[in-house]
Amino acid sequence: MVNIQQGTEEKILSAAKTVFHRKGYEGARMQEIADEAGINKALLHYYFRSKERLFEAVFSDAFTQLMGQAKEIFFSEKPLNDKIQSFLTHYLDVITENSYIPWFILNGMYERPGQMKTIFEQSEINPLQLMEHLRAQIRKEYHSDVNPLHVWLNILSLCIFPVVAKPLIREIFQLPEEVYQQILDQRKTEVPRFIANALKAYENPEENIHNESSREENS
Amino acid sequence: MVNIQQGTEEKILSAAKTVFHRKGYEGARMQEIADEAGINKALLHYYFRSKERLFEAVFSDAFTQLMGQAKEIFFSEKPLNDKIQSFLTHYLDVITENSYIPWFILNGMYERPGQMKTIFEQSEINPLQLMEHLRAQIRKEYHSDVNPLHVWLNILSLCIFPVVAKPLIREIFQLPEEVYQQILDQRKTEVPRFIANALKAYENPEENIHNESSREENS
DNA sequence: ATAAGGTTTAACCGATTGGTCAAAATTATA
DNA sequence: TATAATTTTGACCAATCGGTTAAACCTTAT
The missing domain is CATH 1.10.10.60 (Homeodomain-like)
Incomplete structure (x- = not known):
């Protein structure tokens, strides 16, 4: 039964x-x-x-599948470069099986914003802890006091946007599916390198509003 | 009348x-x-x-508003750093008046993919010319032979994704509207700096599939 | 063999939706 | 002023949609 x-x-x-x-x-x-x-x-x-409850079940699964392992990756003790590469590898593997997942999650935030809140509450992501972990790592590896939220946004942007924007970019450039897939595959090494290069040369920004508004910690 | x-x-x-x-x-x-x-x-x-034709009219306007001036910016003779800053300033100004525009365009590609093709044909964007222009500029300013499509994807990713993902990021971090707006404002200088730093230290990648598949030109 | 519980189905419902139409109103023209 | 053209409207239509229900079917328990 x-x-x-x-x-x-x-x-x-x-x-x-x-x-x-x-x-x-x-x-x-x-x-x-x-x-x-x-x-x-x-x-x-x-x-x-109801349709709504069914949707929530699907959304919760998708979010867990995409971000669940990301948490493990980013909280590990690996060098940042390796973490980004691991996240991209994991992320692109998820995308290979579920190519619509990034659009689906973003779209869910637009179509059903209220309903998505409970799903994040259940996701056990601790963003502030993640930011502290990232800050410490950037200090140690790159001797920089850059705002970790910007770095994290940059990492997410570089990893996720090219997948979400795939229909748009393919249309603009008239790229076949397999060519774009090769470009995404290349990004497994391009993106970590791009970020590492950026952080190596980074200078501390003049002001840091995220710290002012959310956590009083400065060094 | x-x-x-x-x-x-x-x-x-x-x-x-x-x-x-x-x-x-x-x-x-x-x-x-x-x-x-x-x-x-x-x-x-x-x-x-019909509803569909009305949607196409709106989509066409939105695309022109967002990308029309971007063309002028990226084909100008300004340094790349200035271009990115100009694009971000323009882009964030457009977003201030039409905050849903980037999502609307990306979402349009998913909801009505077939109908969007004619709009791009009419947009007079010449992506290959844009890539050549960008390649020449990166060579001149950074002495690098990096694939311009990756750089362009990186620029778009860093500029557009944080706006598109705003509902998601705000929910994850519990950020008020005005705090997130400040973060976006900071990115007017953060993003150009991040990109410039990355390009300064860039090494030529080992392979370059975009060139192989679309243009036979190598130096 | 019978009863109880769980699963499945065809038929149906009220509400919503994009789209149409004939007529009325308004504006333009001769 | 009369007529023609354009714009606007209320009413309506057929199709679609999420959801419900009573009954049949299947499985399990007694």
Whole structure:
């Protein structure tokens, strides 16, 4: 009984993931999800009560899949260069299987902002601890007091944006899928190198508003 | 007659922009656009025939507004550092008035990929020329043969992603609107500096697949 | 064999949606 | 002033949508 029950529920989640990932909450149709799962539409409500709850289940899974391992990577003791390369490798592996995941997560923040809050509360990410860890690492490896939030934003930007913007960039440059994939593969080494070079030459910025507003610590 | 006609059409475009920017194609309602414009819903079809055509008109305007001046900036003879700062200043000014524009454009590529093609064909962007211009400039200013597409992707990533991901980052870090705005303002100088530092120390990558696949030119 | 519980289904519902239309109102022209 | 052209409107349409329900079916327990 348990096996059969989990079978249907997991089929629904897998189908919902496929449809929500490509079309977002508003664009997804419950009938399409049911068709994808090979079941009657009423079963969607039997197991998940509503479209919204089904979406939240899918979003939570996606966020965990993308950011869960990122936490381990960034809290490890590896050099920053290695961390970035590990994160990019992990991230691009996730993207290979779920190419819509970054757009899906960003889109979820726009379509259902209120509902996403509880998912982050459950994600156990401690951003301030992450910033402190990053700050200490930058000091040790690059002798710089740069605001770690900017560095972290730069790392995320360089890793995630080229994937999210893939349809746009491919259209502008008329690039085939496999050429763009090669470019993304190259970035596994390009991005860590770019960041390492930037940090090597970094000078302390004149002011540091993030520190002023969130944590009183200065050295 | 002409004045009155343009008045209604422009009211529709302004209202459509407001609604499409926030809710995307699927989430926007024609009745809501009509309400926003203060007119009867049938007029939307009288002037634009369909929801899709109205969306395309709005998308085209948005793309021109965001990337039109970027072309001038990047084809100018200014130093690269100044170009990036100008682009960021322009970009953040556009964002101040239309905060959803970057997401709207990226999202448009996912929601209506087919329809966006004609808009790029009309945009008169010559990406290969832009890449050559950038390559020459990097050689002259930084004595590097780095693939300009990577540099350009890096510039776009660092400029655009923090705006697109604003809801996500603010949620993760629990940042108030004005604190995040200050962070974005800081990036007007942080990003050009980060890029300049990275380029100063750049070493030529071992392989260069973009060149292999699109242009046979090597030095 | 029967009962209970869980799963599944076809049919249905009310609400919403993009789009249409004939007529009225307004504006422009002769 | 009369007519033509354009703009605007209220009413309406068919299709779609998320969700519900009673009944049938299947599995498990007694």
